[in-house]
Amino acid sequence: MNADRLIRRVLKPLVFLLCLGPLAWLAWRAAGPGFGPNPAEFLNRFLGDWAIRFLLIALAVTPVRGITGWAGLVRFRRMLGLYAFFYVCLHLSSYTVVDQFFDWSAILKDILKRNFITVGMTAFALLIPLAITSTKGMVKRLGAARWQKLHRLVYAAGILGCGHYFMMVKGNQPEPLYHGAILAVLLGYRVAVWFRRASAARRNARESMRAA
Template sequence: MDQSVSAPGVASRRKRPSKLQDNLVYGLVWLACFAPLVWLAWKGFNGDLGANPIEKLIRQLGVWGLRLLLVGLAITPAARILKAPRLLRFRRTVGLFAFSYIVLHLFSYVGVDLFFDFGQLWKDILKRPFITLGMGAFVLLIPLAVTSTNGWVVRMGRAAWQRLHWLIYLIVPLGVTHYYLLVKADHRPPVIYAALFVVLMGWRVWDRLARRA
């Protein structure tokens, strides 16, 4: 017999984390997500962003946005494997931080690199494939950020809300391809991110098949 269910009331007697503990964990998640921005600001302040600091800043903001999108996708398998469903609470926070980094990435490119020359931006979108893919990923990410609240889940219905948020499975590979086409020499980081995405999607397929079986 499964020992986890042999003693009635064991689950009910488990002590839930206190409000203070919950707030502490949320604070640590926020600090972890916010830390890369502080690190980039510190390096910029100290002139430690390399020979082309603007390019370095723009790229790193985008890379951290992509990393956090992958972290968000990893939370569900981590919660299942570790049998820690409370981890799922952090998907929204991580996702919104990812969106924030990507907004800063785009704003830095348009504002700092192009000086808000939207005509040039439009030309880049049409002529440079990596920018076309990056803008496509950003546009698809907007409805996910807008509908991230519980109120939108209620208004749309959970099934429709979940279908909309499946766009993340298209957004991440678009982001990875954008990054791959952007870099000119070392393609290892985007290849690693692509491999992580494949692993995470493979786990989802395996998990769904196992549940059906």
């Protein structure tokens, strides 16, 4: 089996199923021991945790590819990104349906009044166009350059997502900071690459001028 078929036939389906793991675990809890004394809080926190984790996992694809040199990794990026969006949607649904039970006026008040919800909702809004334009057809229609520019919104979504988490917890709890640190490394990698490219381009320009 060549590398392409290995990815297509084995690895992609495997990763797809693995990403459903948290949901499967939730289903097992639902069927068996339940969600504990505060089921609404449990469900919302659990889905939020996995939303931010998948966002970080999707953002890790490019740096890991750059460091390991394994080009095939990019073929998992869309799936992982869409899973992040999927868990964000579930997190938001648990808030809308279970926590607020479609109390739209309360939800609107929350979005306007509670900063951490404003920030979280903004992150969600930024992810919508990315999910819509994730298909191959859309990449073609937009053109690769424009598509890439648009999809840089994910950096902002990552920052807002981590901010949402940080603003939500009480006291000085370390978990949001760990997530923020991981995000900083992932974004920092991109900044470093960008700087290196920019200085290489400058050097090339100088050299070609000297040659001329």
